[in-house]
Amino acid sequence: MIKKYSLAVLVILLLQHPLFSQVDTIEVFSKAMNKSLKGAVVMPEGYAKSDKSYPTVYLLHGGSGSFSDWHKNTTDPSLLPNLANRYEVIIVTPGVGPSSYYYDSPLLNSVRYETYFIKELIPFIDKNYRTINDRKSRAITGLSMGGHGSLMLSAKHPELFIMAGSMSGVMNIDTRMWRVPEDFRKLRHEGQKAILGDISYDSPFTEYTIVGLVDRMKENEVSLLIDCGVDDFLLDTNRQIHQLLLDNNTPHDYTERPGAHTWEYWTEALPFHMLFINRVLIKQP
Numbered sequence: 001m002i003k004k005y006s007l008a009v010l011v012i013l014l015l016q017h018p019l020f021s022q023v024d025t026i027e028v029f030s031k032a033m034n035k036s037l038k039g040a041v042v043m044p045e046g047y048a049k050s051d052k053s054y055p056t057v058y059l060l061h062g063g064s065g066s067f068s069d070w071h072k073n074t075t076d077p078s079l080l081p082n083l084a085n086r087y088e089v090i091i092v093t094p095g096v097g098p099s100s101y102y103y104d105s106p107l108l109n110s111v112r113y114e115t116y117f118i119k120e121l122i123p124f125i126d127k128n129y130r131t132i133n134d135r136k137s138r139a140i141t142g143l144s145m146g147g148h149g150s151l152m153l154s155a156k157h158p159e160l161f162i163m164a165g166s167m168s169g170v171m172n173i174d175t176r177m178w179r180v181p182e183d184f185r186k187l188r189h190e191g192q193k194a195i196l197g198d199i200s201y202d203s204p205f206t207e208y209t210i211v212g213l214v215d216r217m218k219e220n221e222v223s224l225l226i227d228c229g230v231d232d233f234l235l236d237t238n239r240q241i242h243q244l245l246l247d248n249n250t251p252h253d254y255t256e257r258p259g260a261h262t263w264e265y266w267t268e269a270l271p272f273h274m275l276f277i278n279r280v281l282i283k284q285p
Contacts, residue, residue: 022047023071023081028124032115039067039094039121041129044084053130055281056090057274058122060102060142060149063170067095074267083271087278090129094121099188101173102149103208105195113149118157136282141165141225141273143266144234148173148210151224155213158220163280165225167269168261171237173209174201179233211237214244217252223280224252227269229259 024041044054059080061069070080070093084091096102096113105111126133140161142150147169154164173192175185192199196208205212217224224245228238235256242254253276259265 026124028121030112030116030120032112032120033110035110037067037095037116037121039092040071041125042080042084042091042093043129044088044090047090047130051130053132054088054090055137055139055283056092056125056129056131057277058092058094058138058140058142058150059270060140060146061093061095062142062144062146063099065098065145067093069093073263074270075264076267079267079270083274087274087281088283089274089277089281090125090131092121092125096149099145099191100195101145101170101208102152107197108195111195114153114156117149117153118160122160132282132284134282135160136162139163139165139277139281141167141270141277143167143169143269144261145170147171147226151210151217151226152213154222155210155216155220156207158216158222161222162282163223163225163277165273165276166227166238167266167273168228168232168234169210169226169238170234171209171226171241172205172211174237176201177236177240179236211241211244214241214248214250217245218248218250223276224250225273225276226252227255227257227272229261229265230256231258231260232265233261 022043026039026041027036029036059070080091097111100111100113102113102117104114125131138161140150140154147166150164151166154161175189178185199206199208207213226238228235245252
């Protein structure tokens with residue numbers, strides 16, 4: 001079933017498990033990048049039968065992933081619908097380009113994902129779904145590159161989010177800190193160079209990496225949750241931002257748990273993030 005909104009946006013609605021939840025697959029045209037991007041929206045039970053408005057949780061994917069990862073790759077296939085129902089929230093899983101880190105490139109018009117997210121996607125969701133359009137009812141979290149995107153977007157746009165989280169996040173894009181083989185390190189570094197040009201990876205850090213935004217994070221009054229597995233190749237970057245946030249007295253929750261950069265870890269981590277989110281969200285318009 002296809003429902004047309006405007007020349008800029010095409011939405012393809014796919015209903016799944018109608019008695020328990022509704023999942024829409026969306027396709028949003030980005031004027032900023034002149035291309036369409038897919039995503040999915042999970043609505044709680046009863047959404048279609050009521051006129052109630054709901055808080056929104058944006059759930060971001062990783063570097064080589066897609067909007068469907070959180071729907072297909074978790075070890076519990078019903079994880080997102082169950083969480084949407086339990087906490088009565090709308091969960092949005094947007095898609096972005098590979099290794100794009102959710103920022104705007106200073107070089108490429110095809111990589112303007114911060115603009116897309118803030119000026120195109122969120123307004124589209126708030127226009128076409130019954131959301132509570134208020135920062136106190138909007139949260140964001142994600143895995144790996146999505147953790148970077150979550151903290152970066154909330155640090156630069158605190159007027160939009162009450163909470164930001166990261167699971168196994170890329171807290172520093174400096175690949176020298178990653179525990180990875182040299183060929184992978186070089187591949188990711190060259191990808192960053194193509195998008196960002198020759199930036200400095202040393203202190204003072206660039207605004208294109210989360211460790212360069214800790215001063216903004218201190219000022220923003222956004223609730224922060226950061227966790228990482230002790231066997232994760234990004235653990236050192238997570239420990240680094242934890243220490244930087246301690247040094248500048250930014251309130252945050254930080255946890256290290258058994259696990260690595262795997263879907264088993266993220267499947268277990270997301271319910272903890274949703275529990276944290278539930279404590280800070282305002283659920284009445």
